Amino acid sequence: MVRTTCPYCGVGCGVVATPDGQGGAAIQGDAGHPANRGRLCSKGAALGETLSLEDRLLHPEIDGRRVSWDMALDTVANGLRDTIERHGPDAVAFYVSGQLLTEDYYVANKLIKGFLGTANIDTNSRLCMASSVAGHKRAFGSDTVPGLYEDFELADLVVLVGSNLAWCHPVLFQRLEAAKRARPAMKIVVIDPRRTETCDIADLHLALKPGSDVALFNGLLAELAHRGLTNKRFVERHTVGLDDALIAARASGIDTCAVPPTEVALFFDWFASREKVVTLYSQGVNQSSAGVDKVNALINCHLLTGRIGRPGMGPFSITGQPNAMGGREVGALSNTLAAHMEFGAPDVDRVGRFWKAARMATRPGLKAVDLFEAVRSGRIKAVWIMATNPVASMPNADAVREALRNCDLSIVSEAIRATDTVDACRIRLPALAWAEKDGTVTNSERGISRQRPFLPAPGEARQDWWILSQVAQRLGYGEAFGWTGVADIFREHAALSSFENEGRRDFDLGTKANLSDAEYEQLEPFVWGQTKDKRFFANGGFFHSDGRARFIATASRAPVNAPDEGRPLILNTGRVRDQWHTMTRTGKSARLAGHRPEPTLELHPTDAALRGLADGDIAEVTSSWGRSVLRFHVSEAVRAGEAFAPMHWTAQVSRAGRINAAVNPAVDPISGQPELKHTPVEIRRLDMRWHGTILARRPVMLPEISYWARMRGAGHYAYLVAGVQSLDAARRALSAAVRAANPGPWLDGDAGLGAVISDGRVEALMSLGEARDATTRDRFAPFMAIDRLTVDQRNELLHGEAVSDRGGEICACFGVSCGAVENAIACGAGSLDAVGAATQAGTNCGSCRPEIRALLRAARLKQAA
Ligand SMILES: Nc1nc2c(c(=O)[nH]1)N[C@H]1C(S)=C(S)[C@@H](COP(=O)(O)OP(=O)(O)OC[C@H]3O[C@@H](n4cnc5c(=O)[nH]c(N)nc54)[C@H](O)[C@@H]3O)O[C@H]1N2
Ligand SMILES: Nc1nc2c(c(=O)[nH]1)N[C@H]1C(S)=C(S)[C@@H](COP(=O)(O)OP(=O)(O)OC[C@H]3O[C@@H](n4cnc5c(=O)[nH]c(N)nc54)[C@H](O)[C@@H]3O)O[C@H]1N2
Numbered sequence: 001m002v003r004t005t006c007p008y009c010g011v012g013c014g015v016v017a018t019p020d021g022q023g024g025a026a027i028q029g030d031a032g033h034p035a036n037r038g039r040l041c042s043k044g045a046a047l048g049e050t051l052s053l054e055d056r057l058l059h060p061e062i063d064g065r066r067v068s069w070d071m072a073l074d075t076v077a078n079g080l081r082d083t084i085e086r087h088g089p090d091a092v093a094f095y096v097s098g099q100l101l102t103e104d105y106y107v108a109n110k111l112i113k114g115f116l117g118t119a120n121i122d123t124n125s126r127l128c129m130a131s132s133v134a135g136h137k138r139a140f141g142s143d144t145v146p147g148l149y150e151d152f153e154l155a156d157l158v159v160l161v162g163s164n165l166a167w168c169h170p171v172l173f174q175r176l177e178a179a180k181r182a183r184p185a186m187k188i189v190v191i192d193p194r195r196t197e198t199c200d201i202a203d204l205h206l207a208l209k210p211g212s213d214v215a216l217f218n219g220l221l222a223e224l225a226h227r228g229l230t231n232k233r234f235v236e237r238h239t240v241g242l243d244d245a246l247i248a249a250r251a252s253g254i255d256t257c258a259v260p261p262t263e264v265a266l267f268f269d270w271f272a273s274r275e276k277v278v279t280l281y282s283q284g285v286n287q288s289s290a291g292v293d294k295v296n297a298l299i300n301c302h303l304l305t306g307r308i309g310r311p312g313m314g315p316f317s318i319t320g321q322p323n324a325m326g327g328r329e330v331g332a333l334s335n336t337l338a339a340h341m342e343f344g345a346p347d348v349d350r351v352g353r354f355w356k357a358a359r360m361a362t363r364p365g366l367k368a369v370d371l372f373e374a375v376r377s378g379r380i381k382a383v384w385i386m387a388t389n390p391v392a393s394m395p396n397a398d399a400v401r402e403a404l405r406n407c408d409l410s411i412v413s414e415a416i417r418a419t420d421t422v423d424a425c426r427i428r429l430p431a432l433a434w435a436e437k438d439g440t441v442t443n444s445e446r447g448i449s450r451q452r453p454f455l456p457a458p459g460e461a462r463q464d465w466w467i468l469s470q471v472a473q474r475l476g477y478g479e480a481f482g483w484t485g486v487a488d489i490f491r492e493h494a495a496l497s498s499f500e501n502e503g504r505r506d507f508d509l510g511t512k513a514n515l516s517d518a519e520y521e522q523l524e525p526f527v528w529g530q531t532k533d534k535r536f537f538a539n540g541g542f543f544h545s546d547g548r549a550r551f552i553a554t555a556s557r558a559p560v561n562a563p564d565e566g567r568p569l570i571l572n573t574g575r576v577r578d579q580w581h582t583m584t585r586t587g588k589s590a591r592l593a594g595h596r597p598e599p600t601l602e603l604h605p606t607d608a609a610l611r612g613l614a615d616g617d618i619a620e621v622t623s624s625w626g627r628s629v630l631r632f633h634v635s636e637a638v639r640a641g642e643a644f645a646p647m648h649w650t651a652q653v654s655r656a657g658r659i660n661a662a663v664n665p666a667v668d669p670i671s672g673q674p675e676l677k678h679t680p681v682e683i684r685r686l687d688m689r690w691h692g693t694i695l696a697r698r699p700v701m702l703p704e705i706s707y708w709a710r711m712r713g714a715g716h717y718a719y720l721v722a723g724v725q726s727l728d729a730a731r732r733a734l735s736a737a738v739r740a741a742n743p744g745p746w747l748d749g750d751a752g753l754g755a756v757i758s759d760g761r762v763e764a765l766m767s768l769g770e771a772r773d774a775t776t777r778d779r780f781a782p783f784m785a786i787d788r789l790t791v792d793q794r795n796e797l798l799h800g801e802a803v804s805d806r807g808g809e810i811c812a813c814f815g816v817s818c819g820a821v822e823n824a825i826a827c828g829a830g831s832l833d834a835v836g837a838a839t840q841a842g843t844n845c846g847s848c849r850p851e852i853r854a855l856l857r858a859a860r861l862k863q864a865a
């Protein structure tokens with residue numbers, strides 16, 4: 001039994017892993033961890049299904065050939081040295097990730113900024129937290145998140161801005177939900193153009209026009225001042241800049257938000273009348289060309305009222321990745337230095353001395369979008385990517401792929417053998433994955449927890465810090481990179497944080513700089529920088545040189561790329577409950593494939609009707625940057641004029657479903673964070689001549705067809721397919737592809753079904769027809785679980801009657817379908833508990849409870865009507 005931390009979201013839940021001795025492990029929530037107290041969401045609970053080694057990158061490769069570690073490391077080191085000698089240090093770049101452990105992250109940053117002599121290291125946090133970092137620094141003088149998870153539970157009003165907490169931080173959502181249940185007077189407001197599952201517990205949902213958050217919070221600031229709610233003592237003693245901020249706030253009209261005035265008034269009333277307010281925000285704020293202004297506009301309201309640093313109050317930037325905060329601590333953004341220090345004479349010198357740096361970078365490097373543009377244009381000649389999948393996750397993603405393909409020295413450290421980025425890179429270095437890695441991560445409330453290995457290192461895979469240190473040693477920096485283990489690195493990181501600090505920097509782990517190896521091994525989760533009784537900023541103490549916070553005058557402005565006649569719709573993107581980013585891990589789980597199996601595009605009924613689009617159609621999205629083809633759904637949750645697509649699907653699981661091919665690369669002018677939530681697009685129906693479903697034990701190399709999406713089933717792969725050639729031609733081509741990978745006798749059944757049945761076992765089956773049958777996958781999946789079909793089963797498979805539509809899966813833990821829940825409700829289950837008792841749905845991780853409640857509500861409405 002090993003206590004470790006979940007590798008997914010920034011909640012940072014503690015996990016107890018019990019290896020089964022066969023490469024797997026049982027996974028449970030850690031009841032002793034302060035973030036989750038034993039809870040896990042659907043993704044965390046399914047971690048055990050992601051541990052297999054079948055798709056792992058296990059050996060170094062160069063140009064597709066397996067090589068020794070020595071050969072790979074020599075090639076990387078020589079390549080970097082040559083590039084720097086010939087073109088200077090700025091011709092080299094690293095692109096790293098908030099999914100590295102702090103120790104790995106520290107080493108990457110030290111190598112490039114201290115020894116290669118360039119700050120061309122950016123992290124995928126640029127796509128994620130950069131606007132918050134910049135907003136914090138403008139307001140507080142440092143990137144400080146002042147707040148604790150318990151503040152949500154203590155607040156009287158929780159405002160969720162651009163956050164789909166129910167799906168993206170489910171365990172925190174459950175804590176909030178429990179707090180509201182215990183104290184119904186607590187109000188929750190959701191500010192999001194979409195009606196998300198998070199709205200399930202909201203008292204008020206403001207479906208504002210995308211990008212208009214600054215106008216809303218400017219309006220709030222002006223209103224609070226007007227009502228005399230300025231905390232004069234706090235403002236006078238601890239801030240500057242209120243007058244200018246108020247002038248700007250009063251000048252910006254609230255009409256641009258397109259929210260009914262009564263709803264705005266209610267929100268303002270609640271904010272005005274409750275002292276304990278937490279404003280929690282996420283990517284609807286950060287991923288915007290006005291991201292930094294959005295952050296400051298909402299911080300302004302907390303400064304005005306002095307609601308910061310006290311229990312139950314404050315702005316709270318919730319982080320996405322498990323170690324987004326660790327990345328900020330080691331300073332791996334291109335414009336920051338280690339340990340919350342900045343590019344500027346004293347800090348550069350200080351870090352340089354501490355590191356005994358051979359060649360210290362003296363100025364900021366390129367930010368992600370510019371960095372890949374520099375790779376494309378050839379200014380950067382060597383790029384090393386670690387623990388991120390930019391060919392899928394960057395905006396304008398086809399351009400990123402082209403850039404990597406044309407780069408002489410493209411290096412990727414990855415755990416998985418086939419990803420869109422691995423496919424585009426020349427040198428592939430096998431990294432350890434979650435179950436094998438050792439180190440620390442920092443969650444959204446600045447809580448540092450250990451990730452501990454519980455499975456042996458597979459193949460030749462190595463931890464990222466080891467790979468980096470080996471390269472550093474080959475470049476002649478052995479002394480500075482001579483650690484014997486992660487505890488060594490952690491101590492150095494902690495020592496740097498307190499080096500010549502004297503209270504000037506918030507981040508100080510000085511008390512941990514002398515941990516013994518054993519103490520590090522046993523390190524319990526702890527929150528740095530503040531305690532329950534002493535929070536940041538309660539009594540000022542901001543990190544600007546005068547100790548005061550800054551109000552920032554924010555003018556509301558429209559997103560960079562506006563819709564026009566040719567591209568009249570706004571594409572918004574984000575997450576679904578059961579997938580994690582580019583699906584390299586959650587995509588391995590059959591139970592996580594039930595909830596949202598396909599890449600989907602959602603559009604309001606009015607816009608759908610205008611375009612002749614119906615539920616289940618195949619739709620094409622086009623923008624000025626690229627295109628994507630997805631399954632279409634009509635949805636009342638999005639506003640008219642807007643579309644939504646999830647970010648998760650890559651070319652590995654759906655050739656054309658990679659939405660970022662179409663997403664625009666506009667960025668915030670200060671933070672450089674891309675505007676991933678706002679791309680002008682047009683959407684049209686693609687006229688498919690056939691639809692189908694393939695279930696196969698072994699993966700199928702599909703021929704070129706308009707649409708396919710692959711997902712995992714229990715012991716098989718499932719493909720949903722559609723195309724434009726004739727049905728007969730498709731049947732021939734696809735059955736050949738299916739049989740090539742799944743040999744055996746082919747039997748034809750009724751209604752367009754064919755199957756390979758060998759020795760009584762179904763190896764593969766395929767069902768094609770002119771119309772789409774959404775039930776096929778669920779109907780036939782049980783046959784894939786049977787080892788030897790009886791005669792009856794075989795007849796049922798080939799000639800059986802269709803059973804009713806399960807209507808998609810709701811509960812990932814127990815595989816309960818929408819249909820089963822509706823059935824239970826129809827049979828009298830009138831509450832969450834009753835549905836749970838009848839079906840088990842919602843009784844384990846609880847991630848599906850918002851959706852069950854929605855079905856209960858729908859049934860009640862139907863009954864009332
Ligand atoms: N299931 C799951 N959970 C995850 C992840 C995952 O991949 N899957 N990833 C993790 C990571 S790295 C991150 S960063 C977080 C992200 O967590 P969230 O930020 O909560 O998730 P998103 O779905 O990206 O976006 C949040 C919401 O912003 C809204 N939005 C769009 N435009 C605007 C706007 O102009 N104003 C406002 N107010 N809202 C807007 C969108 O409609 C969307 O519902 O999730 C983390 N948790
Ligand atoms: N359209 C759109 N695009 C988005 C977003 C959006 O909302 N909309 N959100 C953005 C945000 S907030 C984020 S955070 C990014 C996330 O985007 P990415 O970071 O690109 O997504 P991941 O799939 O998490 O990529 C992590 C990769 O690291 C590998 N890996 C796992 N563990 C290790 C390890 O220990 N070492 C190494 N070397 N590799 C490892 C995984 O297999 C995986 O390929 O996407 C961004 N892109």
Ligand code: SF4
Pocket residue numbers: 006007008009010011012013036039040041042043044045168169170171172
């Ligand atoms: S909420 Fe879910 S994904 Fe996030 S850390 Fe906890 S278990 Fe992992």
Ligand SMILES: [Mo]
Pocket residue numbers: 127128129320321
């Ligand atoms: Mo993120």
